[in-house]
Amino acid sequence: MKVSLLGPRGTFSEEAALKFFKSPEMVYRGEIEDIFEDVLEGRADYGLVPIENSLEGSIGITLDLLLKKDVKICGEVVIDVKHSLMVLPGTALEDVREVISHPHALAQCRGFIKKRALKTKNFPSTAGAAREIAEKKLRNTAAIAPERAAGLYGLEVLERDIQDEDFNQTRFLVIALKDGSPSGRDKTSIIFALRHEPGSLYEALKPFASAMINLTKIESRPSRKALGDYVFYLDFEGHRSEKGVKKVLTELKERVAFLKVLGSYPAAKG
Amino acid sequence: MKVSLLGPRGTFSEEAALKFFKSPEMVYRGEIEDIFEDVLEGRADYGLVPIENSLEGSIGITLDLLLKKDVKICGEVVIDVKHSLMVLPGTALEDVREVISHPHALAQCRGFIKKRALKTKNFPSTAGAAREIAEKKLRNTAAIAPERAAGLYGLEVLERDIQDEDFNQTRFLVIALKDGSPSGRDKTSIIFALRHEPGSLYEALKPFASAMINLTKIESRPSRKALGDYVFYLDFEGHRSEKGVKKVLTELKERVAFLKVLGSYPAAKG
Numbered sequence: 001m002k003v004s005l006l007g008p009r010g011t012f013s014e015e016a017a018l019k020f021f022k023s024p025e026m027v028y029r030g031e032i033e034d035i036f037e038d039v040l041e042g043r044a045d046y047g048l049v050p051i052e053n054s055l056e057g058s059i060g061i062t063l064d065l066l067l068k069k070d071v072k073i074c075g076e077v078v079i080d081v082k083h084s085l086m087v088l089p090g091t092a093l094e095d096v097r098e099v100i101s102h103p104h105a106l107a108q109c110r111g112f113i114k115k116r117a118l119k120t121k122n123f124p125s126t127a128g129a130a131r132e133i134a135e136k137k138l139r140n141t142a143a144i145a146p147e148r149a150a151g152l153y154g155l156e157v158l159e160r161d162i163q164d165e166d167f168n169q170t171r172f173l174v175i176a177l178k179d180g181s182p183s184g185r186d187k188t189s190i191i192f193a194l195r196h197e198p199g200s201l202y203e204a205l206k207p208f209a210s211a212m213i214n215l216t217k218i219e220s221r222p223s224r225k226a227l228g229d230y231v232f233y234l235d236f237e238g239h240r241s242e243k244g245v246k247k248v249l250t251e252l253k254e255r256v257a258f259l260k261v262l263g264s265y266p267a268a269k270g
Numbered sequence: 271m272k273v274s275l276l277g278p279r280g281t282f283s284e285e286a287a288l289k290f291f292k293s294p295e296m297v298y299r300g301e302i303e304d305i306f307e308d309v310l311e312g313r314a315d316y317g318l319v320p321i322e323n324s325l326e327g328s329i330g331i332t333l334d335l336l337l338k339k340d341v342k343i344c345g346e347v348v349i350d351v352k353h354s355l356m357v358l359p360g361t362a363l364e365d366v367r368e369v370i371s372h373p374h375a376l377a378q379c380r381g382f383i384k385k386r387a388l389k390t391k392n393f394p395s396t397a398g399a400a401r402e403i404a405e406k407k408l409r410n411t412a413a414i415a416p417e418r419a420a421g422l423y424g425l426e427v428l429e430r431d432i433q434d435e436d437f438n439q440t441r442f443l444v445i446a447l448k449d450g451s452p453s454g455r456d457k458t459s460i461i462f463a464l465r466h467e468p469g470s471l472y473e474a475l476k477p478f479a480s481a482m483i484n485l486t487k488i489e490s491r492p493s494r495k496a497l498g499d500y501v502f503y504l505d506f507e508g509h510r511s512e513k514g515v516k517k518v519l520t521e522l523k524e525r526v527a528f529l530k531v532l533g534s535y536p537a538a539k540g
Contacts, residue, residue, distance in 0.1 A: 057330060057492045078497065122392075169497055199479035201488060202472065209469035216498055218471060220489045222327045227348065227439055228486055 004044035010127035010149030072263035075174035101144035179263025186239035193258040207251035274314035280397035280419030342533035345444035371414035449533025456509035463528040477521035
């Protein structure tokens with residue numbers, strides 16, 4: 001079974017894929033949009049895309065693509081993000097002048113970097129930064145990447161868990177052409193836009209409140225059309241095939257200007 | 271009257287300040303956090319900070335600082351964002367190899383840049399990129415910046431309005447230690463967090479719906495504490511000193527876990 005995800009080997013995405021799938025065949029991609037295209041054009045059975053990080057917030061590009069592209073969500077997986085500092089074997093911590101990584105990883109290790117007065121350089125991927133050091137044999141440069149990347153690229157880990165905040169989780173969505181079958185512990189994700197009327201968000205939420213359905217996420221996002229125009233991303237408990245959920249979605253559709261059901265899928269455990 | 275804003279001279283922030291204030295004395299800063307500190311510590315009477323762009327969405331750092339710092343909002347101003355390509359006098363378009371600017375400006379001119387196969391480099395500010403070219407006398411490099419920056423730094427504008435999308439506006443907030451007096455066309459901005467109960471957002475919006483108060487913005491943002499924990503940024507029509515608005519805020523306070531009133535201020539015209 002083929003899974004398209006952010007590469008190269010050793011990314012946090014790969015860690016998430018290994019947690020979710022039994023024996024995935026990985027298709028490594030550089031851009032989140034490529035992953036959506038792989039699923040839509042049949043080059044992969046599943047796609048795995050980051051959706052939110054507890055420190056950085058939502059991944060805007062993923063939210064935008066969920067609105068634009070006709071994929072379904074069939075699963076989710078949450079991983080703990082732990083950053084390691086890695087170098088070419090033989091480089092000592094006091095020889096490190098510059099550290100390269102994804103801007104989010106650099107931001108999440110700001111305290112560590114500042115304390116050691118290291119220069120930083122952005123790189124499109126954490127694991128890619130590790131590979132860069134190995135391939136170009138960069139001395140005096142370290143990568144911040146998942147510990148697994150060190151083993152894959154022959155680097156040495158100088159420090160583990162260098163992130164400023166202990167609680168740092170990333171949630172990934174598994175996308176496909178179909179959503180998930182009922183599992184008994186499901187969530188449903190939808191996107192909607194409101195009519196321009198006072199009370200329209202309140203009216204849109206009424207069916208959920210009346211049915212005592214728990215919202216697990218609500219996020220508004222500028223529509224990119226005009227300032228003050230929003231689309232809403234809503235996750236709630238239940239499967240769209242359940243009678244109560246069906247009724248709520250029917251009622252919601254009558255109250256909003258636009259509704260897209262992204263699908264139902266088993267909620268990630270803890 | 272001193273206004274702290276993102277510098278250097280010639281930024282879109284400066285354009286916004288000149289639109290809002292009669293004869294401001296500018297205090298140019300490199301980081302949005304510095305602007306909040308200038309206001310809090312009395313180094314400036316007002317601060318001017320970007321809050322959202324119609325293409326890029328909200329400015330996360332501004333939202334976070336509004337939650338953390340004890341400033342008030344006393345005004346807002348909206349400007350049209352128009353990008354120009356500028357170079358050292360004498361450099362022709364066909365000699366330009368690389369273009370430097372703020373990542374958002376580069377993203378907003380992606381079509382223009384791609385068509386001419388230009389390399390790009392990130393710079394912390396659009397006007398700063400223009401100044402860099404002037405100071406270092408960079409040939410073969412162009413800056414994407416507001417047209418005004420060309421005049422300020424002695425550069426030549428090669429192309430105007432190079433952004434991909436015609437509709438591109440940025441909204442700025444004016445912050446101070448006090449909010450605004452009633453003007454008859456006011457907005458109020460608040461931040462709140464919900465109790466963890468089904469229907470809690472619905473219940474929080476009820477007072478607004480009952481009072482027929484128009485919400486002009488609602489945005490949720492991960493709290494950075496845990497996945498699935500949100501704070502809400504809400505703008506609505508009316509001044510907090512009006513009787514109806516007072517009643518709604520009192521009712522809201524009873525329904526939420528946390529409420530911060532950022533202040534009331536005259537809504538920007540068109």
